[in-house]
Amino acid sequence: MEGDGFAMDHNDIEKSIIKFWEENKIFEKSVEQRPYDKQYVFYDGPPFATGLPHYGHILGLTSKDLFPRYWTMKGYRCERRWGWDCHGLPIENIAEKELGIKEKKEIESMGIAKFNEFCRSKVLYFASEWKKTVIRMGKWIEFDNAYKTMDNTYMETIWYIFKELYNRKFIYEGKKILMYCPRCETPLSNAEIAMDNSYKDVTEKTITVKFKLKDEENTYVLAWTTTPWTLIGNVALAINPEIPYVKIEVRGEKLILAKARFEAMDINATVLEEFPGSKLLGKEYEPLYPVKSNKKGFYLIDGGNEVTTEEGTGVVHMALYGDFDYRMIVKYNLPIVQHIDDSGRLRDGPEQWKGMWFKHLDKHVIEDLENRGLLYEVIDYTHSYPFCYRCGTPLFYNAVDSWFIDIQKIKKRLLEKNSEINWHPENIKEGRFKDILETAPDWSISRNRFWATAIPVWKCTQEGCDGIEVIGSIKELQEKAIGKVPDDVDLHKHVVDDIQLKCPKCGGVMKRIPEVIDCWLESGSMPYAAKHWPFENKEWFNNNYPCDFVSEYVGQVRAWFYYMHVMGVLLFDHPPFKHVVVSGNMLASDGTKMSKSKGNFPDPMIIFDKYGADSLRFYLMSSNLMKAQDINFNEEHLKELYRKVFMLLSNVHQFYMLYGEGNAVFDDTSSKNLLDRWMIGRTNETLKRITEYLDDYNTPDACSEMVNFIDDLSTWYIRRSRARFKSDDPKEREEAVRTLAYVLNTTARMLAPISPFMPEYIYQSFRKYNKELAESVHLDSWPTYSDKFIDTELNKNMALTREIVSTALEEREKKGVAVRQVLNTLAVKGVSLPPEYLEIIKEEVNVKNVMLSDPSAKELSVELDTTITPELRLEGLARDMIRKVNSYRKESKLTIKDRITLFVETDSGLLRECISKYGKDIMRDIQADEIKMERGDGPAKELEVGGETAWISIKVHK
Ligand SMILES: [Zn+2]
């Protein structure tokens, strides 16, 4: 049946089901019909609409659709509202590109208002593409009524939170060494750099430099650096006083470096002296480049254990551009030299290089030191270097004035509260997430940019006054502003920058500070801001916090999950979520990153149309992506699931419709038939396991249960039950039909959250005959299982039966005896089975007797008696006849309801004998009322039956 039916039109079926849902408002009903006081809450991380949805998004969208559907069926109310991330560098970079802006100051000269409004106009650029994907994949969410991080209500909550944390002394202003993009002219957060592809391997020239000691003749200290441009700002050298250093002589010069490095570097030299590092402390050297400062610098300082001998020379050159350096500069009160300006160009240093890009300085510095005889060595060095994740500019560590959230103050609590989170997979709790918490630096929450929530801080402009106001709501702004502020004042920078406050200390004018808020603070505050808490929804919030579930890919562990956790613990001393599902990365089929420019993956829309959204969803949910592992996209595997789940299920459903049409009973589990009992048991067993797995947010194991179950249903139950569906005995037929109706109904309901379309299609076909069923499978309840149906003895026996059958069929194949040739005896050793199972074996293996012997034999073995007696020969002919006539019926497009007369003309005595002996059986199985041994009126067809020849024709009864 492959290739017809479902395979031809599943795409149309899915599209017509989308229409059915829309027209009948099934999603809205699925929310409304559930009680308000029993909510299942999940937070949907807002994506940017500045790019198109890819597989990573579809993965997230699927799991964030599956669980709400599942809990809805379990009786919970699950409100779902889409959100958009609107602020920050991603959208600003798009605007810059379109406006042809190369430098930050161009934005200031064009006007921030104009720039910000341009950003606003671009924010929802791809929203309609997202909507298309969301609808096509069967995700249910309130899409058009989306919250946006640029909404005033959203930003007002951010102001409230900022003020709250400021008042509680969790926010401070300070200087820190942060990763900095000189093109975007802003620091970046750890998460922004660590996520995705911010680091690239680069090969650069690294140099070992000679620093000439002041008080020792012809003696130099060697220091190594990967960033020659920082040497212009060198102010000190750090050594480790605990480790041994050596003074060596090379080509008439005396050089000092760590002993371990001397040995590692394999230098051909004479060792003049060995001494502990402490002997070097305080020694002065000649500056490489003069600096303007009245502080004392240019001597050797104690860098402690952080100066190691893993690479370099065991001597670290100190400039402002590193976290360790900065701490040392503060500790020893060394000159603060920031020789690179905000846009990455040389501000202070040799005249001839002024204004030069920091990376271009490297080669000039190397050349200059070489000419001055201060270069010991230049080596090509490959290391991984960070780049701006938005604009691709190389970053550097820079000393930046910034606002911070004091993470150190709550670190202990963050770690303690991690224990309340259910991580899926579990190892993230004590692994990745704990590491992130333990090493978390203070959070820099200010950005020197434009398009984001303005930081609500105003400072006094009067000389000598330190008046500061932090504003927590629009109302407060209106009260404290000089002049009138409208109710709908936009809280973006370009608007609130113009609002001035009156200083409560001196009565002078206060102006807002220029910075805006890190957009991670915005998305981390999503649980509150999307609800405009505490200005609205206070009660809802009290009843529904923390949420039940969040899900994102592994990169978000240190980003969205971390920031939400921080905000939750800060505001409520509680993580904001109970369950976190962490997924892996979907890579291209060759294991590389999926890349649009490389075109190394198929368009998701094409995959939807080719295999159906059901299949793609099932494929994603069944994969180890859902256990935080990376996988390569594998279309073959997707196709296999499409066949093994959806085509097989579709075939079973078609079979049911053929024999069960009109049946209106979908909950009858009373059949005593062995196969029925087995199938009902398998259904309950599968349901039980899938329920347990989904309760535990484990979709791969739930999916794998489903695959096995559908295989059992299709290739064993239906296959072994065909005769009963065609039976003349109405009771036998009804039992089979009702059992299958129960099984399919349950299957549809337990598959519905994972793959919502085909279950709906099946369910609607049942509804035609039973209007008491819910309007949609998604409005029905999650089915319940009962252990009383799960008969382990029966399961064991059936498994054994299937094993015997497959071993016996292999035996037949080996001996070259076709299955349609009935044989006398199958002897089985090593098992015992109740007689009813032997009937199944007889039919399936096509033997007259099954003899069990020696149940205590160690291994199962079968022996087939392949002697074909004249008797068996006749029976075999009859079976072959039935098979051939039925396929002729099919060719002639007859249905099961068409009764016929069969005309047979043959010279074969054997065939005549066969028909006279087995005519009745043949007639029953080919839906014939009569067999006439003569040529009929219709066209005759030549048949080969078990090596004999006959001409047959069919007359259909009207
Ligand atoms: Zn940048």
Ligand SMILES: [Zn+2]
């Ligand atoms: Zn003042």
